[in-house]
Amino acid sequence: MPEPVSHSQPRWHYSPAATWMNDPNGLIWDAGSWHLFYQSNPEADTWGNMSWGHATSPDLLTWTEHPIALPHNETEEFYSGSCVVDVNNTSGLGSTDWPALIALYTSHYGPSSPRYGTQAQSLAYSLDGGSHWELYAGNPVLDRASANFRDPKVFWHSGSDSWVMVAVEAEHQQVVLYRSPNLLDWTYLSTFRPSHAVDGAWECPDLFPLEVEGTQERRWVLLVSINPGGVAGGSGVQYFVGDFDGVTFTPEHHAAGTELRDYDWLDFGRDCYAVVSFANVPDGRRIVIGWMNNWDYANHVPLTGGRSLMTIPRELTLVRDGDRHRLRQRPIRELPPTELRSETLQDGDELHVRGAVIAYRDGVLSLDRRRAGETSFHDRFPSVQWADIPQGPPSVELRILVDTCSIEIFAADGLVTITDLVFF
Ligand code: FRU
Numbered sequence: 001m002p003e004p005v006s007h008s009q010p011r012w013h014y015s016p017a018a019t020w021m022n023d024p025n026g027l028i029w030d031a032g033s034w035h036l037f038y039q040s041n042p043e044a045d046t047w048g049n050m051s052w053g054h055a056t057s058p059d060l061l062t063w064t065e066h067p068i069a070l071p072h073n074e075t076e077e078f079y080s081g082s083c084v085v086d087v088n089n090t091s092g093l094g095s096t097d098w099p100a101l102i103a104l105y106t107s108h109y110g111p112s113s114p115r116y117g118t119q120a121q122s123l124a125y126s127l128d129g130g131s132h133w134e135l136y137a138g139n140p141v142l143d144r145a146s147a148n149f150r151d152p153k154v155f156w157h158s159g160s161d162s163w164v165m166v167a168v169e170a171e172h173q174q175v176v177l178y179r180s181p182n183l184l185d186w187t188y189l190s191t192f193r194p195s196h197a198v199d200g201a202w203e204c205p206d207l208f209p210l211e212v213e214g215t216q217e218r219r220w221v222l223l224v225s226i227n228p229g230g231v232a233g234g235s236g237v238q239y240f241v242g243d244f245d246g247v248t249f250t251p252e253h254h255a256a257g258t259e260l261r262d263y264d265w266l267d268f269g270r271d272c273y274a275v276v277s278f279a280n281v282p283d284g285r286r287i288v289i290g291w292m293n294n295w296d297y298a299n300h301v302p303l304t305g306g307r308s309l310m311t312i313p314r315e316l317t318l319v320r321d322g323d324r325h326r327l328r329q330r331p332i333r334e335l336p337p338t339e340l341r342s343e344t345l346q347d348g349d350e351l352h353v354r355g356a357v358i359a360y361r362d363g364v365l366s367l368d369r370r371r372a373g374e375t376s377f378h379d380r381f382p383s384v385q386w387a388d389i390p391q392g393p394p395s396v397e398l399r400i401l402v403d404t405c406s407i408e409i410f411a412a413d414g415l416v417t418i419t420d421l422v423f424f
Contacts, residue, residue, distance in 0.1 A: 006303045007423055010404040012335065013292065014055055014063045016306035020045050022298065023151075023204055023274035024289045024310060025052055026083035026103050029281050034060050035130055036289065036310070037103070039080060042068045045307045046299045050077040050108065054130065059334050060287070060313045069133055070105065070124055075113040080151040080204055081105030081121070083130075085280050090163070090182040093125045093136070100125040102183055103133070104165065106150035107140050118145055121152045121167060123183060142178060142186040144169075149176075151204045153276060154183070160246035164189070166222075170201040175224060177207075177249070190248040192222065196255060196263040197238050200229030204274040207244060210286055210318045212325060219252070219318055219325055220244040223266065223288075225274050227295050230265075232385045234296035235273040237266040241318065241325045253324040261388070266327065268387035269367065269419035270294045271406070272311055286316045287332060292406055292419060297378035302423050304405060311419055312401055312408055319415065321390070328414040331401060340399045340410075347394050353407055354424040358400075363392020365411050365418065373424030387416045 009015055019041055026037035033056045040053030052070035055063040070078045081104045086094055094100030107122040109115040120140035124133045142152075148170040157164045157179075165178040165186065173194035178186040194202075204225040209218050222240040230236015241264070242251035255262040266275055267290070275290035290311040293301060301307060314329045331340065343351055345360035352358075355372030358365070366386035369375065375382040389396050389412050399410045409418040 006305075007405045009305050010309050010406065012061055012312055012339065012401070012403050013309040013406060015304045015309035016040065016053060016055075017065055018045070019043075019053070019306045020047055021053060021291070021306060021308040021310075022047065022293070023080045023291050024276055025080050025105070027276060027278040027289060028083040028085065028101070029278055030085055030101060031129055033058065033129070034278070035083065036063065037069055037083065038310075040068060042071060045303060050079055052078050052103070052105065056130075060332050061334055066131070069130065070103065075110055076122075077108040077110065079106035079108045079119065080274065082153045082276070083279060084154055084156065084163070084183070086183065091125070091184055092182070094127055098127065100127055101130050104141075104152040104154045104183070106152065108150070115143075118143070118147055119150045120144070121149070121165070121186075136184070138184065141184050147171075148201070153204075153206045155208065155279065157246060164207070164246075166205045166207045168202045168205055168224075170203055173198045173202045175202065175205045175222065175249070177247070192249050195240065195251065197226050197229050197231070197236070197260055200226045202226055204276055206276045207249060208277055208286060209244075210316060212318045212320055213328070215320070220249060221316070221318070221327065222249055222251070223275055227273065229260075230273075231260045231263070232268055232270045233383065234270065234294040234380070237272060237275045237290065239264050239266050239327060241327075264326070266329070267417045267419050269385050269417070270296075270383055271421045272417070272419040275311070277316070287313050288316055289313050290419070292421060296380040300378045301381075301421060302374060302377060302405070309406065326390070326415055329417050330410060330414045331399075331408070335401070340401055343398045343400065345396050345398065353400065353402060354422055356407060356420070356422050358398070358409065360389075360396050363389050365389055365396055365409070365416065367407065367409065367418050367420055369420055369422050372422045375423070385418055385420060387411070387418060390415055
């Protein structure tokens with residue numbers, strides 16, 4: 001493969017200064033700051049030595065990179081996970097006056113560990129708002145002696161008065177659910193079995209309630225990243241809408257067909273993966289960030305200082321569609337509206353954006369980046385992505401965010417998104 005050329009740092013998207021980044025981890029608002037932890041290789045600009053990097057922002061748009069929060073050590077690497085604020089000090093690790101920030105992460109054990117070859121869930125805590133971290137002496141807190149048990153997302157479930165964890169048995173395409181009173185002792189609840197897209201590892205799940213727009217009703221949304229086997233090829237994120245009763249998640253809708261496009265996808269582009277939501281958001285918005293890359297070529301994309309960037313933070317809502325529901329995504333309202341280019345495409349129209357061709361024909365929106373800028377660094381990078389626009393109207397409204405090396409299209413008021421890297 002040819003050596004990638006460096007591109008400048010994106011303006012609106014978080015990207016580390018010099019090192020490798022993959023999944024967002026531990027997204028949380030706490031004491032006036034948005035925290036973005038992420039999978040980092042502190043020593044290089046390709047994947048490895050997994051540790052938690054750390055950045056904070058006052059507004060979700062301008063980020064300050066901090067020292068590595070959880071550096072890998074001789075026995076373990078720190079794979080993906082989540083953070084909570086333990087306001088009631090259920091863990092006993094902080095106090096109610098001074099609640100601990102708690103990270104649940106996956107210990108990926110190395111050869112010098114007696115647990116080598118397995119992954120288990122562990123806990124770290126910070127008593128100074130995320131700058132310094134202690135590893136819990138009783139780690140791991142949840143071990144199934146499994147090689148691919150990872151990516152815990154934890155939240156407080158008021159219905160059952162307990163913490164709930166969703167994690168994956170990645171190679172079995174299962175989301176497993178656990179409950180805990182104190183974040184330390186976990187009891188098995190249920191397993192969400194392989195469903196819809198299953199031709200790849202299931203990773204980075206998230207489960208949260210959302211109000212249905214214009215109603216007082218609420219549904220639960222389960223996000224599941226899959227790699228490979230996503231709708232645009234390689235990495236992708238599917239979602240399920242349904243109900244969670246404190247034990248079991250039950251989807252409301254099973255696709256009639258068996259094609260990838262019969263399922264529900266968070267994004268139809270090539271570069272939107274490991275999407276998870278912020279915890280503890282003061283105004284109750286459900287805000288998500290994804291990794292803007294694809295495992296098909298992630299280690300080869302041109303540098304922007306470091307390697308990889310995150311998507312723009314997006315707010316999720318739910319929309320009724322007949323007897324089921326669909327996700328709507330909009331860029332966070334903190335983004336100056338002038339940054340979003342508004343376009344209406346009539347049937348047959350084409351739009352050229354930095355060398356990529358966005359087209360609308362017969363109810364299908366497509367983005368062709370085969371001849372957009374630099375594509376030769378990997379043979380799977382040049383590609384055309386496409387999505388059906390619901391009800392296929394004669395025209396489609398787009399809002400497009402173009403940043404240094406990325407295009408994010410929010411179509412049909414956010415019912416369809418296409419997220420792609422474009423190194424023009
Ligand atoms: C997803 C993933 C996670 C894992 C992490 C390791 O991109 O494979 O399942 O925790 O990356 O970096």
